[in-house]
Amino acid sequence: FSDPVLTRDSVGAVIDLAKKFKEEKGRIPVFMEVCGSHTMALAKTGIKTRLKEYVQLIAGPGCPVCVTDQKSIDAMIQLSQEPDTILCTFGDMMRVPGSKSTLMKAKTDGKDIRVVYSPLDSVKIAEENPDKEVIFLGIGFETTIPILVLAVLQAERRNVNNFSVWMTTKLVEPVLRALLHSGEVKLDGFLLPGHVSVVIGEHSYRYLEEEFSVSGVITGFEPVQLLSGIYKLLQHQLEKKVKIINDYTYVVKDKGNVVAQQLLEEYLEAHDEAWRGMGTIPKSGLVLKEKYARYDAKKKFKISIGEPRVTKCRCGEIVRRLITPEECVLFNKGCTPTNPIGPCMVSTEGTCAAHYQFMREV
Ligand code: SF4
Numbered sequence: 284f285s286d287p288v289l290t291r292d293s294v295g296a297v298i299d300l301a302k303k304f305k306e307e308k309g310r311i312p313v314f315m316e317v318c319g320s321h322t323m324a325l326a327k328t329g330i331k332t333r334l335k336e337y338v339q340l341i342a343g344p345g346c347p348v349c350v351t352d353q354k355s356i357d358a359m360i361q362l363s364q365e366p367d368t369i370l371c372t373f374g375d376m377m378r379v380p381g382s383k384s385t386l387m388k389a390k391t392d393g394k395d396i397r398v399v400y401s402p403l404d405s406v407k408i409a410e411e412n413p414d415k416e417v418i419f420l421g422i423g424f425e426t427t428i429p430i431l432v433l434a435v436l437q438a439e440r441r442n443v444n445n446f447s448v449w450m451t452t453k454l455v456e457p458v459l460r461a462l463l464h465s466g467e468v469k470l471d472g473f474l475l476p477g478h479v480s481v482v483i484g485e486h487s488y489r490y491l492e493e494e495f496s497v498s499g500v501i502t503g504f505e506p507v508q509l510l511s512g513i514y515k516l517l518q519h520q521l522e523k524k525v526k527i528i529n530d531y532t533y534v535v536k537d538k539g540n541v542v543a544q545q546l547l548e549e550y551l552e553a554h555d556e557a558w559r560g561m562g563t564i565p566k567s568g569l570v571l572k573e574k575y576a577r578y579d580a581k582k583k584f585k586i587s588i589g590e591p592r593v594t595k596c597r598c599g600e601i602v603r604r605l606i607t608p609e610e611c612v613l614f615n616k617g618c619t620p621t622n623p624i625g626p627c628m629v630s631t632e633g634t635c636a637a638h639y640q641f642m643r644e645v
Pocket of ligand 1: 595596597598601608611612613614615618619623624625626627628629635
């Protein structure tokens with residue numbers, strides 16, 4: 284899927300179809316890649332830059348760090364100040380600026396904050412530190428949520444009562460619905476996320492064709508897979524078809540991962556979640572059910588935070604696709620990957636980081 288000859292041929296095939304689209308409609312097609320890993324892969328492989336005259340590829344709301352709202356970041360930083368606590372999180376979260384500080388700064392100030400590869404590691408840390416409260420900062424979409432639940436399940440089985448999760452989870456369907464209802468962006472189709480789809484399955488996207496008449500292709504992350512997805516979206520447009528296609532059948536099944544779905548149903552319930560730049564979207568996140576409240580850090584620790592400080596960072600508009608990173612005055616000036624001002628530059632899946640690393644004119 285990353286063979287250079289096949290990639291070059293695929294680019295040619297996409298450009299040929301995109302030219303036909305332009306001849307017919309008098310404009311270039313606009314497709315959205317929902318997933319942050321797709322944004323990075325399309326930038327890194329040069330596909331975005333190579334196709335930019337023919338196909339507009341816009342980044343969707345699928346970078347979990349970027350869509351975590353400022354208030355949650357501030358709450359996480361404040362949580363790190365609690366005595367006798369160990370905070371565990373994924374590496375990307377360490378440098379996300381809150382209103383006044385970052386978790387990285389809190390760590391250098393002596394707070395016990397640890398980067399872990401999996402929430403399960405933080406259960407082990409809790410077992411090894413019975414006199415401390417261990418909190419995992421759990422952000423993520425459907426791909427990550429099952430492992431958060433597994434950590435709770437493991438804590439339950441091992442009777443680890445000093446472990447909890449600060450849940451700030453997000454779901455793909457409510458945000459895509461909100462996006463389409465807002466009418467802010469006119470789209471000709473979606474490149475649908477490969478990883479999330481492994482969990483939720485192909486059938487979860489039927490509403491796109493049935494209610495919104497928008498096509499989507501579930502695809503992988505290699506150049507030929509990405510180009511195949513774009514090619515199929517163009518085909519749909521030219522044949523005037525609306526369809527959801529699973530182009531990633533080797534890992535994505537129609538019903539998804541039923542075991543993971545059952546786990547989520549057993550432990551979690553829908554919750555109105557706040558998104559950066561998009562406000563609160565009804566039932567767009569999942570939180571632990573009341574019977575598991577002892578593992579819910581938001582219930583265990585009462586953190587009160589004020590309104591976040593307003594900064595010049597325009598990530599809120601980036602995640603709503605209202606501007607490109609280059610339109611932010613701080614891009615490549617005050618804000619770079621080594622000195623990020625906002626989460627879209629911090630995250631390895633962030634749109635600003637992708638533009639800085641792979642699409643910047645030098
Ligand atoms: Fe925020 Fe930096 Fe992106 Fe501007 S370039 S929107 S400051 S992350």
